[in-house]
Amino acid sequence: MKKHPTIYDIAKKADTSTATVSRVLSNSDYPVRSELREKIKKVAKEVNYIPNMIGRQLKTNNSMTIGVIIPSITNPFYSSIVLGIEDIARSRGYHVFLCNSHRSPQLEEEYLKTLFEKQVKGLIVSSISPDKNLLGALVQKDLNIVAFDQTIEGLNSSQIHFDYRKGGYMATEYLIKKGHRKIALISSPLTRPSRISVYKGYLNALENYNIEIDKSLIQIASREYEEFERSYEFRNGIELTRNLLKCSELPTAVFVCNDMTAFGVMNELNKQGINVPEQISVMGFDNIEFSEMITPPLTTVQQPDYEMGKLACNLLLDQLDGKIVENVDIMLQPRIVNRSSVLDLESSLLKN
Amino acid sequence: MKKHPTIYDIAKKADTSTATVSRVLSNSDYPVRSELREKIKKVAKEVNYIPNMIGRQLKTNNSMTIGVIIPSITNPFYSSIVLGIEDIARSRGYHVFLCNSHRSPQLEEEYLKTLFEKQVKGLIVSSISPDKNLLGALVQKDLNIVAFDQTIEGLNSSQIHFDYRKGGYMATEYLIKKGHRKIALISSPLTRPSRISVYKGYLNALENYNIEIDKSLIQIASREYEEFERSYEFRNGIELTRNLLKCSELPTAVFVCNDMTAFGVMNELNKQGINVPEQISVMGFDNIEFSEMITPPLTTVQQPDYEMGKLACNLLLDQLDGKIVENVDIMLQPRIVNRSSVLDLESSLLKN
DNA sequence: CTGTTAGCGCTTTCAC
DNA sequence: GTGAAAGCGCTAACAG
Numbered sequence: 001m002k003k004h005p006t007i008y009d010i011a012k013k014a015d016t017s018t019a020t021v022s023r024v025l026s027n028s029d030y031p032v033r034s035e036l037r038e039k040i041k042k043v044a045k046e047v048n049y050i051p052n053m054i055g056r057q058l059k060t061n062n063s064m065t066i067g068v069i070i071p072s073i074t075n076p077f078y079s080s081i082v083l084g085i086e087d088i089a090r091s092r093g094y095h096v097f098l099c100n101s102h103r104s105p106q107l108e109e110e111y112l113k114t115l116f117e118k119q120v121k122g123l124i125v126s127s128i129s130p131d132k133n134l135l136g137a138l139v140q141k142d143l144n145i146v147a148f149d150q151t152i153e154g155l156n157s158s159q160i161h162f163d164y165r166k167g168g169y170m171a172t173e174y175l176i177k178k179g180h181r182k183i184a185l186i187s188s189p190l191t192r193p194s195r196i197s198v199y200k201g202y203l204n205a206l207e208n209y210n211i212e213i214d215k216s217l218i219q220i221a222s223r224e225y226e227e228f229e230r231s232y233e234f235r236n237g238i239e240l241t242r243n244l245l246k247c248s249e250l251p252t253a254v255f256v257c258n259d260m261t262a263f264g265v266m267n268e269l270n271k272q273g274i275n276v277p278e279q280i281s282v283m284g285f286d287n288i289e290f291s292e293m294i295t296p297p298l299t300t301v302q303q304p305d306y307e308m309g310k311l312a313c314n315l316l317l318d319q320l321d322g323k324i325v326e327n328v329d330i331m332l333q334p335r336i337v338n339r340s341s342v343l344d345l346e347s348s349l350l351k352n
Numbered sequence: 353m354k355k356h357p358t359i360y361d362i363a364k365k366a367d368t369s370t371a372t373v374s375r376v377l378s379n380s381d382y383p384v385r386s387e388l389r390e391k392i393k394k395v396a397k398e399v400n401y402i403p404n405m406i407g408r409q410l411k412t413n414n415s416m417t418i419g420v421i422i423p424s425i426t427n428p429f430y431s432s433i434v435l436g437i438e439d440i441a442r443s444r445g446y447h448v449f450l451c452n453s454h455r456s457p458q459l460e461e462e463y464l465k466t467l468f469e470k471q472v473k474g475l476i477v478s479s480i481s482p483d484k485n486l487l488g489a490l491v492q493k494d495l496n497i498v499a500f501d502q503t504i505e506g507l508n509s510s511q512i513h514f515d516y517r518k519g520g521y522m523a524t525e526y527l528i529k530k531g532h533r534k535i536a537l538i539s540s541p542l543t544r545p546s547r548i549s550v551y552k553g554y555l556n557a558l559e560n561y562n563i564e565i566d567k568s569l570i571q572i573a574s575r576e577y578e579e580f581e582r583s584y585e586f587r588n589g590i591e592l593t594r595n596l597l598k599c600s601e602l603p604t605a606v607f608v609c610n611d612m613t614a615f616g617v618m619n620e621l622n623k624q625g626i627n628v629p630e631q632i633s634v635m636g637f638d639n640i641e642f643s644e645m646i647t648p649p650l651t652t653v654q655q656p657d658y659e660m661g662k663l664a665c666n667l668l669l670d671q672l673d674g675k676i677v678e679n680v681d682i683m684l685q686p687r688i689v690n691r692s693s694v695l696d697l698e699s700s701l702l703k704n
Numbered sequence: 705c706t707g708t709t710a711g712c713g714c715t716t717t718c719a720c
Numbered sequence: 721g722t723g724a725a726a727g728c729g730c731t732a733a734c735a736g
Contacts, residue, residue, distance in 0.1 A: 004493065006713055017723040022715055030716095031721060050493075053469045054415070055713030058406045058728045065449075065470070074435050074641070079425045086425070086452050090459075095470060097417075098450040100438055107442075117405045118417070118447060141356065141402075234645055263645040270647045289426070290642055293586055293615040295622045358729055369707045374731055382732095383705055407729030410712045 005047040006055075014043045025051060057119065066122040066316060067097040067115040069108060070149075074230065075260070076288040077305050078126070081148070084309020085124055092317050104227040105129040112138060122316045124309075126150050146316045148308060150192060158319065158327045160312050164194045167301045167334035168201020168255075171283050174299075174336050175253045176209050179345030180281065184217040184251035186240045186265055188233065188258070189224050198257055198285065216247045237264020245272060252345065253281035259288045259300055266294065266341070277343035287337050297339035304332060357399040358407075366395045377403060409471065418474040418668060419449040419467040421460060422501075426582065427612070428640040429657050430478070433500070436661020437476055444669050456579040457481040464490060474668045478502050498668045500660060502544055510671065510679045512664050516546045519653045519686035520553020520607075523635050526651075526688055527605045528561050531697030532633065536569040536603035538592045538617055540585065540610070541576050550609055550637065568599045589616020597624060604697065605633035611640045611652055618646065618693070629695035639689050649691035656684060 007021040014021065016036060023030040024040045032040075043049075057063050068085055070078040082098065089096045097115060101108040108129045115123065116138055126149035127135065136155060139145055145157035152159070175183050183206070190196045199220075206213055219240040225232050237256065241264065244254070256262035262284035266276055276282050276296060284291060284300030291298040311330065318324040359373040366373065368388060375382040376392045384392075395401075409415050420437055422430040434450065441448045449467060453460040460481045467475065468490055478501035479487065488507060491497055497509035504511070527535050535558070542548045551572075558565055571592040577584050589608065593616065596606070608614035614636035618628055628634050628648060636643060636652030643650040663682065670676040 007715095008713075011723095018714080019716075019723055019725095020721085022713095023722090026715075028715090033721060036721085048489075050465070051469055052471060052713050054406060054410045054471050055728090056715070058410050058713080058730090059715045061728070063406070072435065073425060073431045073438070074428070076426070076428065076431075079428075079431045082450070083424065083426050083452060086450060090451075090463075095449050095451075095466065097447050098434070098438060099442075099447075100435060111442075113402070114447065117403055119404060119406050137400075231641060231645075263642075267645060267647060289583060290615075290645075293583075293619060293642075294646055295619060359731095360729080363707095370730080371707060371709090371732080372705085374729095375706090378731080380731090385705060388706085404729050407712090408731070410714090410729080411731045413712070 004052070005049050006052065007049075009047060010040060010043050010049060013047070014040050016040065025049070026056070061119070063119040063121060064093055065095045065097060065118075065120055066124065066313075066320075067099060067111070067120045069099045069101055069111055069115075069123065069125045069127070071103045071126060071128060072100050072230075073098065076290065077258075077286055077303070080289070080305035081309035081312070084306040084311075085313040086309075088310050088313035088317070094317065101128055102228045103128050103225050107227075109134055116141070116143060122146075122320050124148065124312050124316055127152055144316060144319045146312045146319075148312050150194065156327065158315050159329050160308060160315070161329060161331045162194070162303055162308075163331055163333055164197035165201040165204070167285060167303070168198035169205045170201070170334055170336055171255050171285060171301050172202045172205035173209070175255060175281065175283055175342065176205065176211070178253075178281070178342055180251075180253040181211055182214070182217065182249065182251040182253070183211070184219065184244055184254040186237065186244065186254055186256045186261060187218075187220045188236060188261065189221050191224055195257060202255060214249075216249075217244070217251050219244050231260075233258060233260035234264040234267075237261040237266075238268040239264075241265045241268040245274075251280065253283065253342065255283045255285075257285055259284040259286040259291050259298060262298055262300070262341075263290070263294065266298075277341050281342040283342055291337075292339065296341050299339045299342040300337050302335040302337045308332060356404070357401050358404065359401075361399060362392060362395050362401060365399070366392050368392065377401070378408070413471070415471040415473060416445055417447045417449060417470075417472055418476065418665075418672075419451060419463070419472045421451045421453055421463055421467075421475065421477045421479070423455045423478060423480060424452050424582075425450065428642065429610075429638055429655070432641070432657035433661035433664070436658040436663075437665040438661075440662050440665035440669070446669065453480055454580045455480050455577050459579075461486055468493070468495060474498075474672050476500065476664050476668055479504055496668060496671045498664045498671075500664050502546060508679065510667050511681045512660060512667070513681060513683045514546070514655055514660075515683055515685055516549035517553040517556070519637060519655070520550035521557045522553070522686055522688055523607050523637060523653050524554045524557035525561070527607060527633065527635055527694065528557065528563065530605075530633070530694055532603075532605040533563055534566070534569065534601065534603040534605070535563070536571065536596055536606040538589065538596065538606055538608045538613060539570075539572045540588060540613065541573050543576055547609060554607060566601075568601075569596070569603050571596050583612075585610060585612035586616040586619070589613040589618075590620040591616075593617045593620035597626075603632065605635065605694065607635045607637075609637055611636040611638040611643045611650060614650055614652070615642070615646065618650075629693050633694040635694055643689075644691065648693050651691045651694040652689050654687040654689045656687075660684060 099111040122144045148160040284298045287302040363370045451463040474496045500512040636650045639654040
């Protein structure tokens, strides 16, 4: 395994100094006689020179790499976000370290530490850790952070919020306007701000339209994710639907806290011979890519995942590049995606 | 923005040399008096020392990071693989650069170059580029490569193969054994070895069971992915199904080259009022996570994505760590996942 | 056991 | 315009 040529080798061959070689090969705008410039380029090509960025990095203290920490890339919501992040990073000359925390605070902490050791200057994080101390300490050091999904109060960082409450409200209101009054809620445990907000939105809408809240229609999972657990949400949807169907009075619609769980709901309804949307309507939340692929296509609330990733990354890199100095907080807005899993009770009554 | 403490600072404070500090802080097994060792550790903690891996890297020429190049993380098949890769990498002290090539040879090439510049010593690649020169050149240099999914003939690297032909054969045979004779094929264009193999498996099975090949039942997309295109496969499934249904004689079963496309097929069948599996059975390929979530759950051929990622990464790191010297080729085996999208014609005939 | 020292490959003063 | 030289933070001979 031969050593790779360095600027020193090139300097020797081109009869010049490493300084000059560096100047032309690193695209510096420093003046170099064009003749010499060409000669250096020629030699570099001849020896098949590939710059060693580690050298530059050590000198300039600028790694041109960022880190992304998410629960699991296997979740399509996060994979879209990561795609958005990576597309922007690449186009701006950065690389990204992908880190799956598996919802483990220990893993998250380990990543935080090792990424920092590797001189990552920026981080985009959906944090799961309840302990913000480490994150805070790193921010003090030299690290720019953009938080999304699970935003972090009191952290000195930019944040991309999503109006979960409004999303929950809009979804519920949508069902109400379609003539539904008995609207169930199926949700993952209320252990995170985002979920609590969606829940609040649901309650707010019911109140606002003077619909009495029926607790038997509210099914909230008691068991949280196990770390490393897969397809938890789908199974959650199945389980909670079973519970819901035990109620004496069935709802005409159910609002589900996310699309994956909604898949479980629809799956179980189907298994029990209940037609969606004819007998029970289903409303999702997230609008992951698969929502339009299932039967019937899922009516849901759009969370702009890919765009969110792009936004987060542009924000971070603007900070790293010094284009932005202050932190910014952005609140993204929900939007209803109208498909076929919700029945319009009003118009269907007219028909019958 | 204060400069971070270095081993030099620690050496000064602990009244010793950088060499000794390095020895204890980098967990070298070099003997250091335990008293001094403790003192150094204490000082390090006091000043909140975080090692700068770039320094180490430049010296040791070992970056402890690998690169992964895939078409798009948004495809659940790849996201499972990446999860497997990353889980292993982390557990063995490595980080991973995630690169989405969007099926663009230019992007792939750009990544190859920049990853190498960043001193990545290992790469796991699902290559799209028809030009293996660059990849080959890098292998000559100092780079270990593990190829999967799209394996690369004549490249000096380890490869993880999957027996696509056998998978195609097994799927078709499965349908035949369930009593199907008119078995359609819906496939993405035959522009890659993997797809051609699946196609061959289909043909082989039909031949083997003396079933005449009916060209009108074979629907192969003519249009290839556009770079950056999303949900191409789903739409492909819809389109090809429409074509298929124009045939005079309908098949009793259709074998689809991958699950995503199968979702499109089922979607369109449903739209046209054709029941799956009662009227037409559907057989997928890949077994992505969502296959079990749709209605009816998809019978399909399992490609062990997550395990494949783990395997690929362990292989690569074994090479990097010098545990393996020669290249290895591994052939993974398909397995049928029995769910509900295929009708057993034999037993259903008995019933009627 | 411990410290001195020479770099790893690169950029960047500073002097010419 | 160009080059000599220092040094980014770390490790690893080597000498003691």
